[in-house]
Amino acid sequence: MNNSEGFENPVIILTGNRLYDQVLRCYKKPAELILADNPQALALILRDSLGAMLLVDLALFNDDVTHPLVAKILKKGFEQRIVVMTDEQDPAKLYPLMELGVRGFCHSSINDELLMKAIQAVNHGELWIGRQFISYLICRLMLDKARKNADSDIRLSGTPLTPREEQIATHVAQGKCDKVIARDLNISPHTVKNHLSNIFKKLQVTDRFQLALIYHGIINN
Structure with missing residues (x-):
C-alpha cells in the first residue's frame, strides 16, 4: 500500500530501524518522516515540531508501559497525535497511556496496510483501539x-x-x-x-x- 498523498502533519517515529522501514515501505514522502532513535533526540525534535504525529515503539523499553521514560516522552508530546506500538494487550495497563494523550495502539505484528490506516486515522483526529479496549x-x-x-x-x-x-x-x-x-x-x-x-x-x-x-x-x- 502506498500513500501518495501524505499525511496532514509530519510523522515523528521513536523506534529502531524496523518500524521506520515498515512505514517507509508504504510511504512515498520520506522527507515528512522524522526518525528519533532515542528519547533525548526525540525531545529536541518535539521542541520544533508542534502538531506532528508521534509514533512510539515501546519495544525500545521492552514493552514496559510503566517505564518512567515512557510517561516523560508522552508528556512532552502531549500536543502531538500519538500512536503507540506495543505487544501489551491489557487495557488496564494501556489506559494510563491514553490519559497521557495516546490515541492509537498497534501490535508489533500489524501489517503495512493496517499500520498506515492507524496513522491516517489518528492523524485525522480519530481513535485506533480494539473493541476490548473500548469496553474497558x-x-x-x-x-x-x-x-x-x-x-x-x-x-x-x-x-x-x-x-x-x-x-x-x-x-x-x-x-x-x-x-x-x-x-x-x-x-x-x-x-x-x-x-x-x-x-x-x-x-x-x-x-x-x-x-x-x-x-x-x-x-x-
Missing part, C-alpha cells in the same frame, strides 16, 4: 466519574441534541448496546440506530466511544 474504557470512565462524584457534570448541555437524543446518548455512555437501550426506552432497535446516526452527525463524532468521551468530559465537542 467505557467502564473505566463510568468508575472514574463515580469516584469524582461528577454525575451532574454531563457535557451535553449546549449541544443541539433533542431530549430523546440526550437520553440515548446517556445510555450509550453507560456502555449499553442498541437492544438494551431499545428495551429500556420501550422503542425499537431501529429507532435507536436512527437517533444514534443523528447524534453522531450533530456532535461530529464517528462512533459510540467518541460519544462516551464527550459525555464524560474527556474530550470537548
Whole structure:
C-alpha cells in the first residue's frame, strides 16, 4: 500500500530501524518522516515540531508501559497525535497511556496496510483501539466519574441534541448496546440506530466511544 498523498502533519517515529522501514515501505514522502532513535533526540525534535504525529515503539523499553521514560516522552508530546506500538494487550495497563494523550495502539505484528490506516486515522483526529479496549474504557470512565462524584457534570448541555437524543446518548455512555437501550426506552432497535446516526452527525463524532468521551468530559465537542 502506498500513500501518495501524505499525511496532514509530519510523522515523528521513536523506534529502531524496523518500524521506520515498515512505514517507509508504504510511504512515498520520506522527507515528512522524522526518525528519533532515542528519547533525548526525540525531545529536541518535539521542541520544533508542534502538531506532528508521534509514533512510539515501546519495544525500545521492552514493552514496559510503566517505564518512567515512557510517561516523560508522552508528556512532552502531549500536543502531538500519538500512536503507540506495543505487544501489551491489557487495557488496564494501556489506559494510563491514553490519559497521557495516546490515541492509537498497534501490535508489533500489524501489517503495512493496517499500520498506515492507524496513522491516517489518528492523524485525522480519530481513535485506533480494539473493541476490548473500548469496553474497558467505557467502564473505566463510568468508575472514574463515580469516584469524582461528577454525575451532574454531563457535557451535553449546549449541544443541539433533542431530549430523546440526550437520553440515548446517556445510555450509550453507560456502555449499553442498541437492544438494551431499545428495551429500556420501550422503542425499537431501529429507532435507536436512527437517533444514534443523528447524534453522531450533530456532535461530529464517528462512533459510540467518541460519544462516551464527550459525555464524560474527556474530550470537548
